[in-house]
Amino acid sequence: MSKKYELPEIVNRKAKFNYEFIDTYKAGMVLTGTEIKSIKEGKVNLGDSFCYLRNGEMWLKNLHISLYNFGSYANHEPMRLRKLLLNKKEIKKLEGKIKEKGLTIVPYKIFFSDRGLAKIEIHLAKGKKAYDKRESIKERDTNKEIQRLKKEMR
DSSP states (O other), X not given: OOOOOOOOOEEOHHHHHHEEEEEEEEEEEOOOXXXXXXXXXXXXXXXXXXXXXXXXXXXXXXXXXXXXXXXXXXXXXXXXXXXXXXXXXXXXXHHHHHTSTTEEEEEEEEEEOTTSOEEEEEEEEEEOOHHHHHHHHHHHHHHHHHHHHHHHHO
């Protein structure tokens, strides 16, 4: 009898604060066995990671997947380059958009598909200015205040 548990969803919350998302893509990742096991344990840091195009392929850099505790000599390198799997049409579209000034590709969320495959949600994004960030903070604080007042009125 196998034990079923909820697979984690790792989110880069800083990305939503620092960037304005324009377009969303879901991509597969080329991973090793010990990397998958570490992701299932939730030992991933998306904070400093970024995507870039090289030779018509999408690559993910600075994604930190911690070493698997029970891994042997076959354990993975925590900060290695990882290839993202996208359609050629999607890559061409992203390549054209990146050439525009101020646009970048930001990894936002790692999740598992219905088939149990690790996927990453990447966004075509534009960096926010300081005043945009202040606006986001103000909006978040007012929403918290409204929720608190609703709770008190019940």
